[in-house]
Amino acid sequence: MTAYLTLIVILPLAAVVAASGEDGWAGFWAAVSNPEAVAALKLSVLIAILAALVNAVLGTITAWVLVRDRFPGRSIVNSVIDLPFALPTIVAGLVLLALYSPSSPIGVHLAFTRWAIFMALLFVTLPFVVRTVQPVLLELDMEMEQAARSLGASEFTVFRRVVLPNIMPGILSGIALAFARAVGEIGSVVLISGNNPFHTEVASVYVLNQVHSGNRSAAAAVAVVLLLISFVILLLVGGIRRLATRHEYA
Amino acid sequence: MRRLALRTIALGYLAIVLLGPLAMIFFKTFEHGFGAFWDAVTAHESIVAFKTTLLITAIAVPLNTIFGIVCGLAIVRRRFPGKGIVNAFIDLPLAVSPVVVGVSLFILYGRGGWFYGVFENHGIQILFALPAMVIATMFVSLPFVAREVIPTLREVGEEQEQAAHTLGASGWQTFWRITLPSIRWAVIYGVVLTTARCLGEYGAVAIVHGYKTTATLQVQDYYENFNQTGAYAVSLMLAVVAVIVLISMILIRPREVEAA
Amino acid sequence: MSISIQNISKRFGDFVALDDVSLEVPTGSLVALLGPSGSGKSTLLRIIAGLERPDAGSVHLADEDVTASSPQDRAIGFVFQHYAAFKHMTVFENVAFGLKVRHRPKAEIRARVHDLLDLVQLEGLANRYPSQLSGGQRQRMGLARALAVDPKVLLLDEPFGALDARVRKELRVWLRRLHDETHTTTVIVTHDQEEAMEVAETVAVMNRGRIEQTAGPVELYERPKNEFVMEFVGAVNRLGDTFVRPHDLEVTVEPNGSTREAMIVRVVQLGFEARLELVGENGEQLAAQLTRDQVEVMELAPGQIVYVRPTRQTTFTE
Numbered sequence: 001m002t003a004y005l006t007l008i009v010i011l012p013l014a015a016v017v018a019a020s021g022e023d024g025w026a027g028f029w030a031a032v033s034n035p036e037a038v039a040a041l042k043l044s045v046l047i048a049i050l051a052a053l054v055n056a057v058l059g060t061i062t063a064w065v066l067v068r069d070r071f072p073g074r075s076i077v078n079s080v081i082d083l084p085f086a087l088p089t090i091v092a093g094l095v096l097l098a099l100y101s102p103s104s105p106i107g108v109h110l111a112f113t114r115w116a117i118f119m120a121l122l123f124v125t126l127p128f129v130v131r132t133v134q135p136v137l138l139e140l141d142m143e144m145e146q147a148a149r150s151l152g153a154s155e156f157t158v159f160r161r162v163v164l165p166n167i168m169p170g171i172l173s174g175i176a177l178a179f180a181r182a183v184g185e186i187g188s189v190v191l192i193s194g195n196n197p198f199h200t201e202v203a204s205v206y207v208l209n210q211v212h213s214g215n216r217s218a219a220a221a222v223a224v225v226l227l228l229i230s231f232v233i234l235l236l237v238g239g240i241r242r243l244a245t246r247h248e249y250a
Numbered sequence: 251m252r253r254l255a256l257r258t259i260a261l262g263y264l265a266i267v268l269l270g271p272l273a274m275i276f277f278k279t280f281e282h283g284f285g286a287f288w289d290a291v292t293a294h295e296s297i298v299a300f301k302t303t304l305l306i307t308a309i310a311v312p313l314n315t316i317f318g319i320v321c322g323l324a325i326v327r328r329r330f331p332g333k334g335i336v337n338a339f340i341d342l343p344l345a346v347s348p349v350v351v352g353v354s355l356f357i358l359y360g361r362g363g364w365f366y367g368v369f370e371n372h373g374i375q376i377l378f379a380l381p382a383m384v385i386a387t388m389f390v391s392l393p394f395v396a397r398e399v400i401p402t403l404r405e406v407g408e409e410q411e412q413a414a415h416t417l418g419a420s421g422w423q424t425f426w427r428i429t430l431p432s433i434r435w436a437v438i439y440g441v442v443l444t445t446a447r448c449l450g451e452y453g454a455v456a457i458v459h460g461y462k463t464t465a466t467l468q469v470q471d472y473y474e475n476f477n478q479t480g481a482y483a484v485s486l487m488l489a490v491v492a493v494i495v496l497i498s499m500i501l502i503r504p505r506e507v508e509a510a
Numbered sequence: 511m512s513i514s515i516q517n518i519s520k521r522f523g524d525f526v527a528l529d530d531v532s533l534e535v536p537t538g539s540l541v542a543l544l545g546p547s548g549s550g551k552s553t554l555l556r557i558i559a560g561l562e563r564p565d566a567g568s569v570h571l572a573d574e575d576v577t578a579s580s581p582q583d584r585a586i587g588f589v590f591q592h593y594a595a596f597k598h599m600t601v602f603e604n605v606a607f608g609l610k611v612r613h614r615p616k617a618e619i620r621a622r623v624h625d626l627l628d629l630v631q632l633e634g635l636a637n638r639y640p641s642q643l644s645g646g647q648r649q650r651m652g653l654a655r656a657l658a659v660d661p662k663v664l665l666l667d668e669p670f671g672a673l674d675a676r677v678r679k680e681l682r683v684w685l686r687r688l689h690d691e692t693h694t695t696t697v698i699v700t701h702d703q704e705e706a707m708e709v710a711e712t713v714a715v716m717n718r719g720r721i722e723q724t725a726g727p728v729e730l731y732e733r734p735k736n737e738f739v740m741e742f743v744g745a746v747n748r749l750g751d752t753f754v755r756p757h758d759l760e761v762t763v764e765p766n767g768s769t770r771e772a773m774i775v776r777v778v779q780l781g782f783e784a785r786l787e788l789v790g791e792n793g794e795q796l797a798a799q800l801t802r803d804q805v806e807v808m809e810l811a812p813g814q815i816v817y818v819r820p821t822r823q824t825t826f827t828e
Contacts, residue, residue: 012354088450184347
C-alpha cells in the first residue's frame, strides 16, 4: 500500500521539487520571477480568491436554504450542486465559452476576458463551501438559537452571534479548499481564457505552455509554487479542523 | 419573507451558474440537427478517444479501489509509523493542480528523466503514451474510495470483526464476510466518484499524452480545429455520463449514510 | 406577571399535541406542568414562550395578548433541558448575552453577571467554556443566563431531566428557595411527580394533550379527579373498581370481617419504611406500606398469608 502511494503520489511530487532545483537556486528564482510567470501566478491567485469568496457567501446561503428550508425539489437541488464535481472541466469550459462568446445566445460577451476565467472558477468551486457548511449546520443545536431569541436577540443578532461563530470553521475550510482547487484549475479555463500572456494567462496554462515549448525546469518551477500553495492550504484546513473542535463537549 | 428571499437568492444563483451551462450543452449540440451530432460522435477520432478514456478508467478505478480499501483498513484498524503522513498524502491529489501532476511525470519518465533509461531499455514507452496517461489519472482519482471508506470504517467499529474472530473466522473470511459488506455502500459511492474523476480528467493528460487522446482531450482537439459540432457532441456524451453519475450519487448516498 | 392560556390547540401532522387547553397562572406563583412523554406539556411551555405557534387559542401575559408575538418580545426567561449553552462563548459571555443584546453598559453587565454567578454558585468559573463544566454547572449557568434579563416569567423545560439524582434534588431545593426570594412567575415542566409535588404550589396534570386536573399537591394526592391522576401522582392499588393507596391498606395477621386474604411475595426494607408486595385472592398485585416496626412486630415474611383491608378508598364515577 505504501509502495503504491509512493509510486503514484510521492515520487512524482518529489520529482517536481527536485527538477525545479535543477538549475540551482538561481535558476529556480529566475524561472519564478520571470515577469510572465509572476503575472500568471498573480492572476491565478487573485481570481481564485475572488471566486472562493463569492462562493463563500452564496454557498453559505445555499447551505442554509438546503438545511433549514423545505420546498419541492429540494433533494434534486441538493444533488445538482455536485455537478461541478461530476462534469469534466473541459466540457464546462466549452459551454462557458458558448455562453459568453461573441455569438452568445444571452448577449453576454465575456469570453477571452478575466471575467470569463472568474465565471469558470465560480462554476468549478461552487460545491466546496456548500458541502463544508452543510454538515456543520445540520449538527448545530437549534436550541442555542431559540435560547438567544428568548433572551431578546433579533434574528440578525442570532445569526451573527450564535450561528456564524459556529459555522465559521466550515466556511473557512470551504474557502480554503475552493481556493486550492481554483488556483490550479486548467480544464475549464484553457479554452476560454485565450491564453493572452500578462492578460488572461493563468498559472496552470503557463505551465502547460512551458512544457510544450520544452522549458521543463521553468514549468517545474511554477509547478512547485503551485504545489507549495496546495501544501499550505492543506495544513491550513487541518488547523481549522482542530480549532473548530476545541469547544466540543467531551 | 426572509425565508423566501434567501431561497430565491440561492436557487437563482444555482440556476445561473449550474443550469445555464448544462442547458447550453444540449442547445449547442443539436444546433445543426441530430444527424450532425451522430456523425461527430461516431467519427473515428471520437471512437478512439472514447475507447482510450474507457481503457484508462478501467485500469485506474479497480487499482484505486483496492488501494482505497487496503489503505482505509490500515489507517483505521492498525498502528504504524507515519500514519498521519499517509493520511495527509491521500488528500494531496485533491489540492494539487493537474498540471503539476503532468509536469512531474514529464520529469520522471521524459527524456533525461529519472526513470527514462529504465523503461527505454525495455522498449516500454511511458511518456506520450498510455502508461503516463494511466498514472496521471490514477494520481488525480486516488483519494475518493479511501476517503469514503475511512469514516465508514470508523463508525462501524471493530466489534463485529472481533465477534467473527471469536467464532473462529480467519482474517480473510472476516474481511470478505464481515468487513467488506459493512463498507459496501461507501466503496460503491467512492467508485462512482473515482470513475467520474477518471472520465473527466484533462489537465494532467493534456501534458503527457501522445497521439492518442482521451475524450476530454478530443473535445479540445475538435474545438481548436474548428469542429464545433464534434466538440459539443463529445461534450454531450460526457455530460450525459456526468448526469448519470449524479443520479447514482443521489441513489447511493442515503444508503451510505444509513449503513454507517 | 400573570399568564392566561385560553383554548390552546396544536397538532403536528396527525398527532394532536394539545387539545383545547386552558390554564391560569397567577402572578408570582410556581406552577408545574406534570405528565408523561407525549402529554403536550413541553409544547404548551414553548407556546407560552413563543417558540411554537398554536393552531388555535390565545396566550396572554399580564392581560396582553402575545399569541402572535416573537419570543424576543415576551420578556420571558427560558431554561432548556439540554442547556442550549452557547458553546463558543465563555460562562461569563453566556450569562451576559441577554444584557449585551440590550446594549447595557459594560460595567453594569459585569456587575450583574458576577452577582448572578455568585447566586448560582459558579463564581470563579466565569472564564470557562461550557464544555469544561459538569451538567449541573451548565444548567445553573442556563438559569443565571435566563435570570440575567429580569424576566417577568420564568419557563423551565424539564430543567433537571439530564442530571443525576443527587444533583437533581439539590437543584430542586435551590429553585424553590430562589422562587421564595424573587417571586417571579414560574412554570416548570416535568415528568417526575416527586419533583412537581416538592417544588410547585400548583400542579397541572396533563395527559394526551389535555389538562386532567389543576390543584395543589395535597389535593391532587387526596382528591384526584380521575384514575389517571391518581395513578400518576402516586402508587396505587386497584381492587376491582376501587383504588387504595399503599399506606391506606391495613395489614393484619388475623382475618377480621371485611378483610381479604393475600399472600406476601416480598418484603422490601427501605430504611424506616417497609413495603410489602402481595398477591390477592384473585391474583391481583398489591402493595402495602408499613413501618419497619410493624413488620417486626407482626413477624411478616415472604410466603405468609395475611389479611388486608383498605382504611380509605376512592372510586371514580364515570
